[in-house]
Amino acid sequence: MGFQEVIDADGRIEPRDEMPEAYRKTLVRQIAQHAHSEIIGMQPEGNWITRAPSLRRKVILVAKVQDEAGHGLYLYSAAETLGASRHDLLDLLHTGRQKYSTIFNYPTTSWADVAAIGWLVDGAAIVNQVPLTRCSYGPYARAMTRVCKEESFHQRQGFEAMTVLSRGTPAQRQMAQDALDRWWWPALMMFGPSDAESPNSAQSMAWGIKRFSNDELRQRFVDATVPQADYLGLTVPDPTLSWDGEHYRYGEIDWTEFFAVMKGDGPCNRQRMGFRVKAHEDGAWVREAAEAYAAKQRAKAI
Numbered sequence: 251m252g253f254q255e256v257i258d259a260d261g262r263i264e265p266r267d268e269m270p271e272a273y274r275k276t277l278v279r280q281i282a283q284h285a286h287s288e289i290i291g292m293q294p295e296g297n298w299i300t301r302a303p304s305l306r307r308k309v310i311l312v313a314k315v316q317d318e319a320g321h322g323l324y325l326y327s328a329a330e331t332l333g334a335s336r337h338d339l340l341d342l343l344h345t346g347r348q349k350y351s352t353i354f355n356y357p358t359t360s361w362a363d364v365a366a367i368g369w370l371v372d373g374a375a376i377v378n379q380v381p382l383t384r385c386s387y388g389p390y391a392r393a394m395t396r397v398c399k400e401e402s403f404h405q406r407q408g409f410e411a412m413t414v415l416s417r418g419t420p421a422q423r424q425m426a427q428d429a430l431d432r433w434w435w436p437a438l439m440m441f442g443p444s445d446a447e448s449p450n451s452a453q454s455m456a457w458g459i460k461r462f463s464n465d466e467l468r469q470r471f472v473d474a475t476v477p478q479a480d481y482l483g484l485t486v487p488d489p490t491l492s493w494d495g496e497h498y499r500y501g502e503i504d505w506t507e508f509f510a511v512m513k514g515d516g517p518c519n520r521q522r523m524g525f526r527v528k529a530h531e532d533g534a535w536v537r538e539a540a541e542a543y544a545a546k547q548r549a550k551a552i
């Protein structure tokens with residue numbers, strides 16, 4: 251079967267199958283930016299590993315942050331099956347020529363932010379990524395199956411931590427509300443620009459890469475999350491929020507803020523990139539040692 255027949259039959263494209271160059275490029279762009287988001291996304295929560303309020307919370311947080319590193323690795327591997335090199339992709343990230351999710355450019359100023367990230371950011375990631383398990387490109391779809399299982403656990407631990415805070419002392423409850431106030435709108439922005447402003451969506455949906463539009467997924471997230479905020483006894487920071495009998499109608503997203511953060515002007519963009527580039531440079535000796543070891547093994551095998 252040719253490429254279009256496979257797509258029309260809702261089948262899977264595998265690495266050695268023929269594919270249009272534009273399909274390959276779109277996948278490399280999306281998968282690489284997804285991978286970058288996972289590894290940059292380790293930083294906001296990673297900031298709290300040394301300050302977690304108990305040993306139990308610290309162990310959970312270390313495991314979660316490691317999971318995000320693992321997601322980055324599956325995703326870079328998926329991009330490599332399309333002929334991209336990991337070295338080049340990291341170079342595109344480090345030189346600002348590829349993006350990562352805007353959400354990771356916001357600061358984590360209290361412990362409640364770690365809980366809010368698990369609840370809202372991992373929650374939004376799941377809504378966005380479950381449909382990607384049906385993506386037309388096999389390696390990306392399969393990577394998403396495992397990633398989504400782990401993100402589900404992350405979301406539950408975040409919601410559990412939010413539950414503890416929101417049922418705690420008045421100060422803890424206030425911390426939980428403050429975190430929801432600061433993370434709600436950036437979480438809605440994770441889904442990308444509105445459908446009318448999304449240049450890639452139509453083609454990506456025609457190719458079966460994206461299964462739903464940005465606005466459809468955003469609405470799904472709002473509908474799932476507002477009742478959870480109610481359960482926690484917290485207030486979603488949107489005075490216009492209303493139930494229309496089918497969906498929660500939400501207010502206008504600040505797109506000026508979204509595009510500014512996307513272009514590098516968010517509260518933590520420079521800090522995140524500076525930290526990332528330094529970590530990469532500091533790790534050069536590990537990559538060199540691994541390459542030297544691999545070369546030695548190859549020489550032995552000849």
Ligand code: FAQ
Binds near residue numbers: 285454
């Ligand atoms: N931030 O035409 P569209 C996570 C860009 S992982 C920055 O709609 P598309 C796990 C977009 O790239 C979170 N840039 O684009 C975790 C495009 O620019 P380009 C990441 C954004 O690709 C949890 C331009 O705007 N998830 O959270 C954003 O069809 C906790 C026009 O937009 C994924 O990457 C944004 N928010 O749809 C980790 C999921 N939105 O590339 C640690 C996979 C849009 O042409 C801790 N990706 N842009 O230069 C996707 O589903 C899609 O790529 C979208 C964007 C929906 C993100």
